[in-house]
Amino acid sequence: MKTKKPKKNRFKIVLNEALGETSGCKILEDTDTGINYLYHFDTFGAGLTVLIDEEGEPLIAPEK
Numbered sequence: 001m002k003t004k005k006p007k008k009n010r011f012k013i014v015l016n017e018a019l020g021e022t023s024g025c026k027i028l029e030d031t032d033t034g035i036n037y038l039y040h041f042d043t044f045g046a047g048l049t050v051l052i053d054e055e056g057e058p059l060i061a062p063e064k
Contacts, residue, residue, distance in 0.1 A: 014061075027051070034060040 014036065015027040023042035030037070035058045036051045051059040 029061050034063075036061060 008031070010031060011028045012031055013026055014029050016024070017026075018024040020042075024040075026039045028037045028039055029035070037048055038051055039048045040046065053059050
């Protein structure tokens with residue numbers, strides 16, 4: 001019988017801000033690539049976009 005490895009979360013929440021009762025923003029970090037994303041949600045929907053640096057490249061979290 002094959003043993004299952006514990007599942008690692010692919011994304012971690014770096015910042016979580018509520019902007020009201022039903023809206024807010026989160027910054028998510030992809031733990032595999034280090035790339036950061038902005039996730040915004042409200043009553044009418046949600047959106048996700050990659051954060052970019054000054055040169056237009058994906059914003060990558062500094063290594064620890």
